[in-house]
Amino acid sequence: MLPNPMLEKSMSRDVSEINDLEPDAFVDRVHSFEHWFDSVEGYLTGLDHGHRSDLAEAELTADERERLIKTLCNYTVAETAALEASSGLVRIAPNHNSKVFLSTQVVDEGRHVEVILHRLGELGVENPQERIEQDAGAGIQEFRRHLLELVDGGEWEASIFAQNVILEAMEFTVFQAHLQNADPITADLLERIVKDERRHIGFGENELGRRLQANPRLRERIASIKQDLDPMVLATFEDSLARIGVPRDQRPALGRDYLQVVARLGFE
Ligand SMILES: [Fe+2]
Numbered sequence: 001m002l003p004n005p006m007l008e009k010s011m012s013r014d015v016s017e018i019n020d021l022e023p024d025a026f027v028d029r030v031h032s033f034e035h036w037f038d039s040v041e042g043y044l045t046g047l048d049h050g051h052r053s054d055l056a057e058a059e060l061t062a063d064e065r066e067r068l069i070k071t072l073c074n075y076t077v078a079e080t081a082a083l084e085a086s087s088g089l090v091r092i093a094p095n096h097n098s099k100v101f102l103s104t105q106v107v108d109e110g111r112h113v114e115v116i117l118h119r120l121g122e123l124g125v126e127n128p129q130e131r132i133e134q135d136a137g138a139g140i141q142e143f144r145r146h147l148l149e150l151v152d153g154g155e156w157e158a159s160i161f162a163q164n165v166i167l168e169a170m171e172f173t174v175f176q177a178h179l180q181n182a183d184p185i186t187a188d189l190l191e192r193i194v195k196d197e198r199r200h201i202g203f204g205e206n207e208l209g210r211r212l213q214a215n216p217r218l219r220e221r222i223a224s225i226k227q228d229l230d231p232m233v234l235a236t237f238e239d240s241l242a243r244i245g246v247p248r249d250q251r252p253a254l255g256r257d258y259l260q261v262v263a264r265l266g267f268e
C-alpha cells in the first residue's frame with residue numbers, strides 16, 4: 001500500500017510537531033519550502049547527479065544498454081511533461097500554498113529531467129535530445145500534449161488530476177517495477193525520484209479530495225478526463241514495461257497496481 005506522503009515523517013523534525021497542527025496550518029506547513037527542505041535533505045545531499053557517487057557502473061550487454069536508454073527516453077518525456085505542467089500550474093493555482101507547493105514540484109521535476117539526461121550521457125548517449133525525439137513512445141508524447149492543453153485551458157482540477165494523480169501514479173508504478181531489476185546506479189537514482197513522486201501524489205490527493213468535497217459535481221468532469229487519458233496511459237504502460245523487460249504475463253499485475261493507486265484516490 002502506498003504510504004500517505006502527507007503523513008510521512010519529516011527527516012529532521014519531530015513528526016508530532018507537524019501532526020499536532022490544526023488542519024489548515026498542517027496543509028500550509030506540508031506545502032511549504034520549509035517542509036520540502038526537511039524532506040529532501042535526507043536523500044539528496046552528497047550525490048553525483050542524483051545517485052550515490054560510490055556506485056560502480058554494471059556490465060551491461062549491448063541489448064541491455066539499448067533497452068535502458070530507450071526506457072530513459074520515455075522517462076525524460078514524462079518528467080518534462082511534469083516540469084512544464086507544474087510550472088504552468090503555478091499561474092492558475094487558486095491560492096498561495098498551492099502556488100508554493102507547485103514551485104517545489106517544479107524544482108523536483110527539473111531535477112528529475114536533469115539527472116535522467118545525465119544518466120543517458122553516462123550510458124554513452126552523445127545527443128540525448130535527438131535520441132529522445134527519435135525513441136520516446138507515442139503514448140507518453142500524446143499524454144504530454146493532452147496534459148499541457150488542460151493546463152493551457154486553465155482547468156485546475158483536471159490538470160491536477162492528470163498530473164498529480166495519473167502521471168505520478170503511472171511513474172510511481174513503473175519506476176518501482178524498474179528499480180527491482182535495474183543496474184545499481186539507475187536503481188539508486190529511481191529510488192530517490194520515487195520519494196519526490198510520493199510527495200506529488202500526496203498533494204494531488206489532498207487538493208482533489210478537498211475540492212470534490214466542496215463540489216461533488218466535479219467528479220463527472222474528472223471521470224471524463226480519465227476516459228480521455230486511459231488509452232494513452234495504457235499505451236505508455238505497455239510500452240514502458242516492455243522496454244524495462246517485464247515479461248508479458250507480469251504486465252497486467254503491474255497495471256492493476258497502478259489502478260489500485262488511482263482507485264485509492266477515489267477514481268475507478
Ligand atoms: Fe518527476
Ligand SMILES: [Fe+2]
Binds near residue numbers: 082109200
Ligand atoms: Fe512528480
